[in-house]
Amino acid sequence: MIKRQWNKTNVVYKMAGIKHPNGLKRSFNNVIAEVSDQQLATFGKILETLSDGDKFESATITDNTQVFDVNA
Numbered sequence: 001m002i003k004r005q006w007n008k009t010n011v012v013y014k015m016a017g018i019k020h021p022n023g024l025k026r027s028f029n030n031v032i033a034e035v036s037d038q039q040l041a042t043f044g045k046i047l048e049t050l051s052d053g054d055k056f057e058s059a060t061i062t063d064n065t066q067v068f069d070v071n072a
Contacts, residue, residue, distance in 0.1 A: 001071055006033045007064040011040065013047055017054035024054060035061065 009031040016023040026047065044056030 001069070003068055003070045005066045005068070007066055009033060009035060009064070010062045011035065012060045012062075013044060014057045014059070015047060015051055015054035016057045017051070019052060020054055023057060031061075033063075 008029065011028045011031050013026045013028070014023045015026060040059045040061075041056075044059060048054065048056050
């Protein structure tokens with residue numbers, strides 16, 4: 001039997017604006033396992049308020065999950 005164990009989730013937000021036309025990446029580690037689209041969008045808007053004119057462009061989510069055979 002195969003079992004999956006979530007280890008961590010990382011999110012990289014891409015922000016862009018006049019000062020960063022090609023984008024600026026901001027990384028956040030150890031995010032909750034099942035982050036929702038609404039949570040990602042809300043945090044992107046928060047980052048906009050903390051930035052100097054940059055706008056939230058995208059978010060890349062990376063999940064780290066271990067898969068193993070429980071019968072081994």
